[in-house]
Amino acid sequence: MVASIYQSGLTNLPMGELQKLVHQVGQTPMQALHLSVAGKTHTVHLKLEGYNPTGSMKDRTGYSLIQHLEDRGLLSEGSTIIESTSGNLGVALAFQCKARGYRFIAVIDPKTTEENIAKMEALDASIEMVYEPDTSGGFLLSRLARVQELCSQHQNYTWTDQYSSSANPHIHYSCTGPEVYQQMDEQVDAVFVPVSTGGTLSGIGRFFREVSPATRIIGVDAHGSVIFGTPPAPRKLTGIGSSRRSHFISADLYDSHMLVHDEEAFAFCRELYRATDIHVGGSSGASLAACVRYLASHPEDTRVACVCADSGRNYASSIYNDAWLQQHNITLTAEHLGPLESIAKAN
Numbered sequence: 001m002v003a004s005i006y007q008s009g010l011t012n013l014p015m016g017e018l019q020k021l022v023h024q025v026g027q028t029p030m031q032a033l034h035l036s037v038a039g040k041t042h043t044v045h046l047k048l049e050g051y052n053p054t055g056s057m058k059d060r061t062g063y064s065l066i067q068h069l070e071d072r073g074l075l076s077e078g079s080t081i082i083e084s085t086s087g088n089l090g091v092a093l094a095f096q097c098k099a100r101g102y103r104f105i106a107v108i109d110p111k112t113t114e115e116n117i118a119k120m121e122a123l124d125a126s127i128e129m130v131y132e133p134d135t136s137g138g139f140l141l142s143r144l145a146r147v148q149e150l151c152s153q154h155q156n157y158t159w160t161d162q163y164s165s166s167a168n169p170h171i172h173y174s175c176t177g178p179e180v181y182q183q184m185d186e187q188v189d190a191v192f193v194p195v196s197t198g199g200t201l202s203g204i205g206r207f208f209r210e211v212s213p214a215t216r217i218i219g220v221d222a223h224g225s226v227i228f229g230t231p232p233a234p235r236k237l238t239g240i241g242s243s244r245r246s247h248f249i250s251a252d253l254y255d256s257h258m259l260v261h262d263e264e265a266f267a268f269c270r271e272l273y274r275a276t277d278i279h280v281g282g283s284s285g286a287s288l289a290a291c292v293r294y295l296a297s298h299p300e301d302t303r304v305a306c307v308c309a310d311s312g313r314n315y316a317s318s319i320y321n322d323a324w325l326q327q328h329n330i331t332l333t334a335e336h337l338g339p340l341e342s343i344a345k346a347n
């Protein structure tokens with residue numbers, strides 16, 4: 001486990017330190033929790049991806065996308081990388097690019113958290129904001145159209161393409177999945193994985209299908225996202241969800257999916273923080289909400305993992321801010337915690 005850039009301070013790190021951290025993504029800790037659900041106590045293991053260098057699981061993806069291009073000789077000093085991102089991948093790529101001597105342009109949208117924009121800027125990324133939502137009410141298609149436009153105007157731009165590069169699922173197949181499996185002593189009943197591009201679900205799913213086919217792989221998505229074929233609708237959750245289907249997910253790689261409302265995800269983030277001091281982001285709250293609902297109908301499952309894709313630090317101005325919740329007419333109640341009775345750290 002590495003010292004996160006958060007702890008060291010983004011702007012204070014000398015170049016030598018940044019360069020060292022580039023190759024130190026992953027090996028994040030697992031935190032065991034006792035969750036009481038419908039009269040039974042389960043041990044649930046949180047894979048805390050906020051401990052990656054820039055604070056999210058997307059450090060793995062960013063590393064893999066850039067390494068893949070470098071390995072194929074497609075980058076040289078001073079190359080310009082461009083990517084569409086709702087935030088976390090933008091921070092991860094900004095970090096990788098700064099440390100490796102590339103310029104980086106992040107095409108983002110108004111839902112990108114102010115915390116992530118500040119981090120990208122501190123890592124010298126150029127920010128390109130799209131303001132027009134696409135036909136599904138999300139911003140992905142608008143961001144992608146802007147990436148295409150900029151690439152056609154600048155032949156020297158290289159698009160990392162997190163949406164279809166095999167380097168995205170591959171890093172989760174070769175690293176994230178094996179870490180979860182080993183940290184749980186190779187006994188895993190179910191894994192809950194938040195989904196956007198589907199790289200994480202696809203990579204973890206493929207790994208577990210090979211080594212432990214009985215482990216149930218459950219994709220967690222936001223209500224209003226179209227990834228699993230449900231109709232589009234507005235949503236506040238960021239990181240998770242998409243306005244189009246994933247290139248990476250196929251039915252053989254996962255067992256089921258669960259959709260979570262914004263309020264449920266936010267309520268779980270805040271309850272986890274209140275009860276344990278563990279500070280996670282919205283998609284992690286969604287994974288936990290899905291996990292608790294699932295455990296109520298699967299009391300036999302005792303060894304369960306939830307992928308917590310980022311830390312709560314990204315959401316100080318939103319999920320963890322009462323004024324922001326009020327401004328968006330969001331009232332969180334005990335009902336949003338569903339069948340959860342209590343949460344406590346197991347160690």
Ligand SMILES: Cc1ncc(COP(=O)(O)O)c(C=O)c1O
Binds near residue numbers: 056088199200
């Ligand atoms: C916080 C968060 N959770 C979940 C995801 C989904 O990961 P993937 O794109 O691999 O499906 C992302 C992706 O950006 C994310 O930032």
